[in-house]
Amino acid sequence: MLDEAKPLLIKRYASRRLYNTETSDYVTLEDIAGFIRAGREVKIVDLKSGDDLTRSYLLQIIAEHESRGESVLPLGVLTDLVRSYTGSAQSVVPDFLAMSFEMLRSGQSKIVENMTVMNPMSQMPGFKAMREQQAAFFKAMTGGWTAPPDTSPDPSEAAPSEPQSREELDAIRAQLSEMQEMLSKLNK
Template identity: 40%
Template sequence: MADKKSGAGETVVIKKYANRRLYNTATSAYVTLEDLARMVREGAEFVVYDAKTNDDLTRQILTQIIFEEESRGEALLPVQFLRQLIGFYGGQMQGVLPSYLEMSLDSFARQQEQMRGQFSKAFGAAPGAGLLDEAVKRNMALFADAMKMWPGFNAAAAARPAAAPPEQPAADPLAEMRRQMDEMRTQLDKLAQPPGKGG
């Protein structure tokens, strides 16, 4: 019997028939290896039994999924690793290797989760959100302000007094940048005036 892990839900039983078809007893529908691969990625637990003998075929089916992924061009396992793995079959280390590989992959998965957590802390609740979105908004605002300083782009700037700073708290870094941009715009306007004209 394969290990049944409790957690997100019950372990789904898949029956394999003589015609090689796989039947999901939870959904009462036939499934493919691709469907099972998707279930693995989604964290769903399943076991595969031979419909006639009730033998546990989970390991063979998971190996078959890996074979399908590798042959499709989704190569994940280096050739040297596969050679070494084959070399361990029948050797003294065969009994120890499965536990070692499981520990190594668990450790890798934990490190990946830690990296995701650190990324979330640095850039907000999810990648591409929070701080990153705020940085994009600030950059767009600065870019828009910069464009208003040049002829052809300053129609919006002409609608308001050039030297009037925005009515925002000085503690806001964005407000401070806008104030500095307004000062630069005023200085550029003065420099752009023809010589001999007052102002």
């Protein structure tokens, strides 16, 4: 069994091919994105120099998704990120982004905890469907970063894995827009 506690080591050869050291095969950027969506940490290093290339490859994955029209980051957020590389905002922005994503993950966990079987609302008609919609929303919001703990009494009640209705995506965009506004205020 693979040790998912430590990062998956990917080695980049001089030919720029990426090699998964656990499975002894070559992988693509899309494969790496899949590992991350599944909750796995990755570390990409240059075989010859030993340099850590993880940040560069993660940015490349994001850029590829954005260029294919899978936009998660509104133009204003991207603009603010570029602006943050100069001046005093450079020191604040990484902490702000890290805290924002941590709050998102934490909020997800707390809401799921409140939606346990012990909740009196769980006996109400339609509760199961509402819980599945919430799980789908959390998955859409986090892009698969972390799966909410399974609080279902039996596996047949697990949330569907392919949610993302138009309303859920609109809610995500609204929340990202709010984050953009907060980031803009920090830059002023």
